[in-house]
Amino acid sequence: MLRKLIKPLLLSGSALALAMPGIAHAAGTVAGTTVTNTATVNFSVGGTAQNAVSSNAANFLVDRKVNVTVSEVGGAATTVTFGSTNQVTTFAVTNNTNSVMDYRLFAIEQLALVSTIFGHQDNYTVSNIRVFVDSNGNGIYDAGVDTGTFVDELAPDASVAVFIVADIPATGPSNAVAGISLTAVAATGGTGGALGADTIASLLGDNPGAVDNVFADGAGAIDLVRDGRFSAFDEYVVGTAAVTAIKTATTIMDPVNGSLLPKAIPGATVEYCIQVANAGPGTAQDVVVEDAIPANSTYVPGSLYVGGSTLLGACVADGSFEDDDTSGADDADGTTGSFDNTKIHSLIAAVPALSTVTTRFRVTVN
């Protein structure tokens, strides 16, 4: 009899197993899901199997477990220069809540003398602080493109980059450091394009028919545990650039030996190379190299190359060709060069820390 009973049960069991959604997020079952349970009992009376009896459905509603993290991206301070604008620190905001959420964002500067995330001491303040959300998922601040100021409709387990954008005052102390924090405050999701109201924890008894809010976030840089928000630090460091220049001369050819072991005799061609090295830590910007053509030599027209590299201390025959005048496409970009009949002039927009950029030109010996 039992065997007979079990067979339909088994069939029903497999059907139930197949009907299971079984989709699990790290953030958990989506808030608002009703978890239902119905049991059945089979039995026999007087040796005769009876109709199976179902229980009532025991249900509960999954509430919202609000959990958010904010983390600094990059693991290093943003190195800036005095007077620069729209300098960016990057954070990641991750929605660990089991529902779609909005997040209200704000940035706060650290106070002076407070230790910063990368072990410095805050002694400086930046200005014009703004917060923008990465709109195209490239993790890089695109001015005019990343314009959203709050996190909109972030799915469970999803993460988005958020940028603090600030201007750096023109002057400040040496080794200027400005610590800054980003805080994300949980807000009600569900309406795209608009920031929902801040989420409020349901402190009173559970409302069985409604999705309650339970704060489950940790304590961030400047917020408390289970307060529906999370924060992290980043910092701006005003970098100084230690720029040095080296000039080398190489005889390329002479009229007697040609290019084989040339000597610097009259009529020989000599290449000068000026290496501008930046030992950091900041980026050297708008580096200008000017070099007068030596006496008893003549500039070779059209021989100026700017922005080249070095290999093992020697100049490499690369860089961007610059014609001798001061106009044209070659002078409209960040790397320009010209010759004014007495000296060459080059401008390099940026020499990053720990890099070397060259300016090369040739003369003939009179």
Place this chain on the structure above:
Amino acid sequence: MTRTTARLAAMFAAFSAVPALAGGITLDARVLRVETVAGTERLTPAAKAVPGDHMVYVLAYKNTGDQAARDVVLNNPVPADMLYRGAGDGGEPEMSVDGVQFGPLASLTVAGTDGSRRPARLTDVRQLRWHLNQAIAPGASGQVSFHAVVR
């Protein structure tokens, strides 16, 4: 869930051919949440349940008929969005990961991602079944329960 209900209805239809005697068993299902207050656990009505919360399902049965019920089998799928964590009152149920093969956990396997089979874990269990050895006398009642966690 609609499909499940339909299958259950089909199952009941299959049973309706069996002549029913007077009386029967009623089955009441409840779900409770395990709440830890000041280090002690207590059961409260399922409220404010969020992912990771520990719940207890209680199945209470009662023989409302005038004859003893025998061969009693309680059958409960582990609800969707829940992970089975072990038995409570009423002894260890038979378990199944596929609704076909029932037995103790050690006898069950599940297919791994590479096609090979591995021993089943508690979290793989999707179906529970209790065989009650004793007949239930008229008017007698009892309960079984199991623990599960919200995914």
